[in-house]
Amino acid sequence: MEGPRSPQETEFPQVLDFLNKKLRSEASWSIAAEYPTAFSSNNLHNMRIIADEGHVLSHAVLKPLIIKSPHVIFKVGAIGSVVTDDRHRGQGLSTQVIGDCLRLASEQSCDIAILWTDLFDFYRRMGFELAGSEISFVIEENFDIPPTNLRFSTDSKVSPDAIYRLYSAHSVNSVRTIEETRKFLSIPQTKVYTAWESNGQLAAYAIEGKGVDLGGYIHEWGGSVSKLMALFSFIRAQKNQPYTIICPRHAQNLIQQLQQKPVTMNQGFLGMIKLINFDQLSAKIKRAFRAEGMPDVVLEKHPDHFVFGVGQNLFTINNETDMVRLLFGPVDYRTLGLFKEETIQKLEKVLPLNLWIWGWDSI
Structure with a gap:
């Protein structure tokens, strides 16, 4: 068994055949026609497979997206088409290919990763959380x-x-x-x-x-x-x-x-979101606040917690998943009972961040 790794160009048809059988068995078209920018030779390096003796056993794909918004330009790693052969489930293969997609997302300077699923508990174990608004x-x-x-x-x-x-x-x-x-x-x-x-x-x-x-x-x-x-x-x-x-x-x-x-x-919710490069994202958010005339916003990551607030009105956030919802919503800062009204009014000028993935971009 080898991988996770990117498929070789000669393996691309075999990977598509695996995905078509596992994810599109009743469709008359290839999954490549459905996701033309994710399943292309240009994105082969972001596809991840585990194979054994020439057979694909597990797969996931990363599609980096540049998202423009009024306050922040995000780099988002969208992950999709996660599937493992029925005979090899329960061996942690999906966890491995997703983990390698997250590594790629980090290496390619993505701020966050996002995916769409109903297997919430499975992905929460990898640090994803339902967040954003739809x-x-x-x-x-x-x-x-x-x-x-x-x-x-x-x-x-x-x-x-x-x-x-x-x-x-x-x-x-x-x-x-x-x-x-x-x-x-x-x-x-x-x-x-x-x-x-x-x-x-x-x-x-x-x-x-x-x-x-x-x-x-x-x-x-x-x-x-x-x-x-x-x-x-x-x-x-x-x-x-x-x-x-x-x-x-x-x-x-x-x-x-x-x-x-x-x-x-x-x-x-928009999807399940995971922080990838927090310091990079934090710098972008603080720049957005400075552009709004608020240079005293604090958004810091420490070894076992985050510090978040404005000026001296600061709070410790122990959970990364809580921080995801504070940044991307859905959250009503007034119901949290954490911040003063003055702080809330400042935070709401930028947060929750406007993040949206249009349907054609989902994978």
Whole structure:
């Protein structure tokens, strides 16, 4: 048995075959078509396998992402496609390949790692914790909007340049290229809904589905709130059944508009997050506070605890997972009973950090 290691280029087809059989046995497409930026020759060095006599036994993949937000530019290591052959489970192989992905994330200067799973206890043993915020709206019924001169379409043949233009206007997004957007538009089971101005310019878009995942979920969208609401109304009428829109916590204008419609709102977590390079992340956060005129924010890591606060209003945080939620939420600093109101008002200028991973970037 050898590994964890990256597969050789000649092993790439074998690795994809292993993943297709274990994770996509009922799909007619390869997992590489579903995750075109994670499973490519350019990211081979971030794939991790354990093999024995030419057979893949366990796998995980790391996809580094640059996330831009108003306060901080993050480097995030997204981890996914974790699977071990049924006959070799219980031997710690998944733990080994994930651990090696975390090592790679650290070597590549990622601030944090993130993954999506329902095996919470398993990943908590490796230091991950549910954190960040995701708000979803189930559009229960049709709803009317003021008349517009928009033209709506379900044609998936949309210029990636037009999608990229609206996507780039988000206050929090991952750095992508137009070519990557083109690849994402070709992912199997992806439905594209668009709204167009009378002059032929793309006004809003919404993406539903991503291979076997996110069916019935709008996980990517762009455009002004009024144009998006018109598009969401069109989608509900077009589908003639409920569907779900996923939103980041900071999309307050859109959230307020959706709350006025016949919807069911649910608040959840962005994913399971683990701190990778705390000192690097802390320096970024303190720079953000200094830019807001607050040079006295303290965010320090000691051998067995963290120190966090403003000025002399400091507290000791013993748990790394507690620190993850303090930084990324969801947390209401007032309910903690730790900080003075003056301190809370200062902290809330930057924290919880606005972090969001759009659906096309999840792996």
